[in-house]
Amino acid sequence: MAPSSSSGLTFKLHPLVIVNISDHYTRVKTQFNPPPSLCATENASNNGEAMLQPNPRVYGCVIGVQRGRTVEIFNSFELLFDPSTDTLDRSFLEKKQELYKKVFPDFYVLGWYSTGSDAEESDMLIHKALMDINESPVYVLLNPAINHAQKDLPVTIYESELHVIDGIPQLIFAHTSYTIETVEAERISVDHVAHLKPSDGGSAATQLAAHLTGIHSAIKMLNSRIRVLHQYLAAMDKGDIPCDNSLLRQVSSLLRRLPAMESERFQDNFLMEYNDKLLVTYLAMITNCTSTMNEMVDKFNTAYDRNSRRGGRTAFM
């Protein structure tokens, strides 16, 4: 149903689009399926619908620029889908388009997006409807199902191609590869989301655990890549694979720098930083102790002071 495209266009996708689509989907999903605490009688009718729509499909438009053979998708906005006629709300689309044109005069409608696991036949109707705005629209599909085993983004971009099937020229979807392109502002926000700490992570232990877990997963990825290299070189050594000299040269240039931790300069710098940190921790501990001591002395004085005030010097103090 979706072979690889051969149009030769390169697609660049901005993270803003992905975040927008997932945000739209999440909003619609929570509106239809509110959490049990908010569930009241006024939502009962919606709940009846919600049972039928565990995964509502959301629709919208993507906009961007096309320069030569590169298509860059910058932004997106939501559209209303009319299930009775199976089309997108045209007047709304045009109004939104005008508004966006005022702010971003370079951007124009490049295509549309939706959520789901695979492209369907009904999508082709919407695709054809958009063909009068852009002669070759793109279809961005986001799969909202969370799959922990999957390593790359669940976003696919489809293009339409005219293929002759059984003697009839038909438009079918063909998926294309894309790269992610970021603007500095997007990079900051993606970085922020990636480093989300648990909101009640007040205690030092949970923050430390979160930080260490991050490092752990990074090193695990490094580990798997080193293992791949190791197996590849071992196979080359045994003779299973013909020697690729260019690769060997690159690996040797990489390995030249190992072991990186045994050089004197590293040890010096490392120990200096370690000592500094220990000193700071020590200082903090001492301050803590003195403040606790101070409190204790205050309480002590308050508790036993009346004895000394009543004239008699008692045994203690």
Add this chain to the structure above:
Amino acid sequence: MDIELKQAEIIDQLVRRASTCNGESLVPIIIDATSHPSLFAFSEILALPNVAQLEGTSNAVYLDVLRLFAYGTWGDYKCNASRIPQLSPDQILKLKQLTVLHLLSQTRYCIVLPYDALMVELDVTNVRELEDFLINDCMYAGIVRGKLDQLKRCFEVPFAAGRDLRPGQLGNMLHTLSNWLNTSENLLVSIQDKIKWADNMSEMDKKHRKETEGVEELKKSLSMKGDIGGRGHNEMFGEPSGVMNYQEDGMRPKR
């Protein structure tokens, strides 16, 4: 990595030319290869059977030249200058560049290369010439990237292109890779342990806190019951009533 891309095309061309020729005609190709300004990899050409056939013939010296460029240094050339035909200035320059790469691959220099060693290896007498050579011929050619530290007289190199591998070096590389693999696996295990330790410590801390503060809460709840019970109980509970008595004592002198 970009140096490899640049070289790939040139290597392809030369390999194609060389595989069609034989014997005598390979000589100009070898000379071409060793003087080409962007080519630093010769093992593909060395691997061709036509080139290996040069061994033992009158043109064997050119095979030696190729081998020198693939694995040897400027120092080797000087020792064997009698056997090897005179090199053109282009080739000499290239050999010196390859010598720099060779020095960088030796583990005792790791990332930092002292000027003195470089000057000895390259037969360069003053620092100015050395730095010019390094900047123009090594860094602009793209085979090394680094910083020149004139105060400490050393050259810090975080990246250098690899040279051709001698047949025995693959074993070393495998060894280094397996060490790296082991170290990272050990590190993973110790990080897991640290995470568990951090969790345990926080558990113990929470328990400790509950125990110490539990006593205080108990006292507070008892003392509040005591206040409701009337002043007769004042003497038994030190803290809150202590404050009250203190104020009374403070008021006495005023009367």
